[in-house]
Amino acid sequence: MAGKFRCILLLIAGLFVSSLSYAENTEIPSYEEGISLFDVEATLQLDGVLDIKENIHFQARNQQIKHGFYRDLPRLWMQPNGDAALLNYHIVGVTRDGVPEPWHLDWHIGLMSIVVGDKQRFLPQGDYHYQIHYQVKNAFLREGDSDLLIWNVTGNKWPFEIYKTRFSLKLPDIAGNPFSEIDLFTGEEGDTYRNGRILVNRPGFPGECFICELRLPDHRFRWKHNKLFLLLPEEYGPAFPAIVDCYTSPPT
Structure with a gap:
């Protein structure tokens, strides 16, 4: 089973190598x-926390x-009943070309x-590699016999094009194939386009996003601290998730 599990992960890594550029010109x-x-x-941790490292390569x-x-x-x-729920983030740090970079939060x-x-320092023209490292709880929904992860990989607030997008997910040491279903969406808010091949048929225009959806059967993870879980209201589409405020932990 271990060999099958590794192959599945390699397939996933390849599946989410999605270029958001014209097929004739994949370079900016x-x-x-x-x-x-x-x-x-x-990286998905055993307690359900999702550890994210966003490596963003800018051409400034x-x-x-x-x-x-x-x-x-x-x-x-927004919950289905109209009440609001909070996501819990922990920002680990930000670097530019491997060196710590100033950052702050605006709400x-x-x-x-x-x-x-x-804002007091002008950034010269050039190519830069930024990494934003953060952790987030509450990224899962219990749906039937599956734990559902829906993750907006790029967000949809960028004012310029994203030429290539790549997403990889590292799992805890669990046996067997944890995935019963894999899906992804690209496009504007609410779109359900499934451009999941190596190249999609048009660029990622400003304001568009790339969302992945993973289903993990049979309570693969033990939830220790998370109290809120992601719900995707069918009428809103994948860009408008909500939070369910109660959850019964699976047997340990």
Whole structure:
């Protein structure tokens, strides 16, 4: 079973290598500003916490990227009854080309913005590799016999194009194939386009996102601390999740 499990993980890694650019030109033009690669490394911990490292490769041309950038993460989710629930984030740190980078948090209605960079320091034109490292609870929904993970890989608040997106998920040491179903979505808020091949048929335009959905059967993980779990209301589509505020832990 261990060999099968490793093969499944390699297949997953390949499945989410999704280029968000024209098939004829998968590289960002040298004069253009944007994200050449949005590479996300996710690690699922046994307590249900999702550890995220976003490796964002910017091509900065002093058009919109002058001091840095901001990364919006959802903070408030609406429950089916209309009440709001909070997601719990822990920001581990931010680096630029491997060196710690200044950052702070701004709070908005329903959003937490990680503001990266120093407004007193002008960022020269160039290519930069930023890494945002954070952890988030409450990323799962109990659905029938499955634990459901829905993750918006890139977010949908970027003002410029993302040319390539890659997502990988590392699991705890569990036996067998944990996945009963894998799905992904691309497009604008509410879209359910499944551009899951190596190349999609058009670019990732400003304001679009890339969402993955994984189903893990048979209570594969023991939830120790998480009290809120992700719910996807069918009428809203994958870009509008909500939170269920109660959960019965599986037998340990």
